[in-house]
Amino acid sequence: MTLHAMIPIPGDLHARYNRDSAGRDWLASLPGLISDALDRWQLSVDLAPGTEPWNGHGALVVPVLQNGIPAALKIAFPHDEAQVERHALALWDGHGAVRLLEADAPSCTMLLERLEASHWLQDASMDHARDSWGTVLRQLSIEPDERLEWRALDHVAATAERWSDELPAEWERLDRPFPRWLLEAALEVCQTRGAVGRRSGTDVLVHTDLHFMNILAVPSGNRQLRGAYLAIDPQPQIGEAEFAVAPVLWNRIHDLSRTAPEAALRERCHDFSAAAGLDPEAARQWSVARELDNALRYAGTPGHGGDFARSLWVASTLAGRTLDDLPRAHELPDPGATAH
Numbered sequence: 001m002t003l004h005a006m007i008p009i010p011g012d013l014h015a016r017y018n019r020d021s022a023g024r025d026w027l028a029s030l031p032g033l034i035s036d037a038l039d040r041w042q043l044s045v046d047l048a049p050g051t052e053p054w055n056g057h058g059a060l061v062v063p064v065l066q067n068g069i070p071a072a073l074k075i076a077f078p079h080d081e082a083q084v085e086r087h088a089l090a091l092w093d094g095h096g097a098v099r100l101l102e103a104d105a106p107s108c109t110m111l112l113e114r115l116e117a118s119h120w121l122q123d124a125s126m127d128h129a130r131d132s133w134g135t136v137l138r139q140l141s142i143e144p145d146e147r148l149e150w151r152a153l154d155h156v157a158a159t160a161e162r163w164s165d166e167l168p169a170e171w172e173r174l175d176r177p178f179p180r181w182l183l184e185a186a187l188e189v190c191q192t193r194g195a196v197g198r199r200s201g202t203d204v205l206v207h208t209d210l211h212f213m214n215i216l217a218v219p220s221g222n223r224q225l226r227g228a229y230l231a232i233d234p235q236p237q238i239g240e241a242e243f244a245v246a247p248v249l250w251n252r253i254h255d256l257s258r259t260a261p262e263a264a265l266r267e268r269c270h271d272f273s274a275a276a277g278l279d280p281e282a283a284r285q286w287s288v289a290r291e292l293d294n295a296l297r298y299a300g301t302p303g304h305g306g307d308f309a310r311s312l313w314v315a316s317t318l319a320g321r322t323l324d325d326l327p328r329a330h331e332l333p334d335p336g337a338t339a340h
Helices: 011-017 021-040 080-092 126-140 148-152 156-173 180-199 220-226 261-275 280-299 305-319
Strands: 002-004 043-045 059-066 069-076 100-104 109-113 116-120 204-206 215-217 229-231 237-239
Touching: 011 021, 021 043, 021 059, 021 069, 021 100, 021 109, 080 100, 080 109, 080 148, 080 204, 126 204, 126 215, 126 229, 126 261, 156 180, 156 237, 156 280, 180 280, 180 305, 261 280, 261 305, 280 305
Parallel strands: none
Antiparallel strands: 043 059, 059 069, 069 109, 100 109, 116 215, 204 237, 215 229
């Protein structure tokens, strides 16, 4: 199945969205959405015949040219995070994040500047990744102003308040899949950090999915002006910048020390926080809560036993007492490596 004579659907994207009627409808709509965007913004496809376009978990990204200038056409499956992405990119205006060139809200379609899709922090040395990640996060941490786009974004403290109700309810519904002390550790974070976040006056625009694969290299000719790396796929909220640390902790676990991975994870939390000028303790706390939320979602989803174990390992390790009966750190799957 193809979207266009020159644009095949990436296999994992097709498999992910071919499971229900909403996903199949979106896949069927893609040829028209692409054609409309090409006409609307006067684009030409910059893809060799038979070559697959790029894709993330929930979007197709087609390399295009606009007046001969490389760009990227992103068409996302309509969902809440995709609907607000354009607002965050507009607020950043190319500082720390990919620049938004055009957007069509009804179709969740955006035209973005083109970055180097094959050059990301996932493959960088951890020291280089830490310093580059810290630089990007500092650029992204802008404070709210009068621009209307801020009004579309949720607050991290509101997420914490919601988790205070949802986490214990899910824990009970799923027959208490991990010890109560770990649940209580996450709830304490929700209560304390949520309250602090509401009254501290330290709100910034938070990229909540700032893992290594969401930071791409800037084309070499633009690095002097733009920096070496920029962020993509923000899943934005407003709140404490420390909320952004967790994804670099639950990714690249296999790069932790084999002899003492637990200590190395806590050290990574400290080092990445320091590189971005953040409070390592606040980052640790938020990461416990975020991974417990992930763990409960995985516990309720068939085929995600490995993801569930990874989330419990990270959360309990950061909470100070790694749970027994979990796989060893280097036996845990990478995010997305288990069944979907």
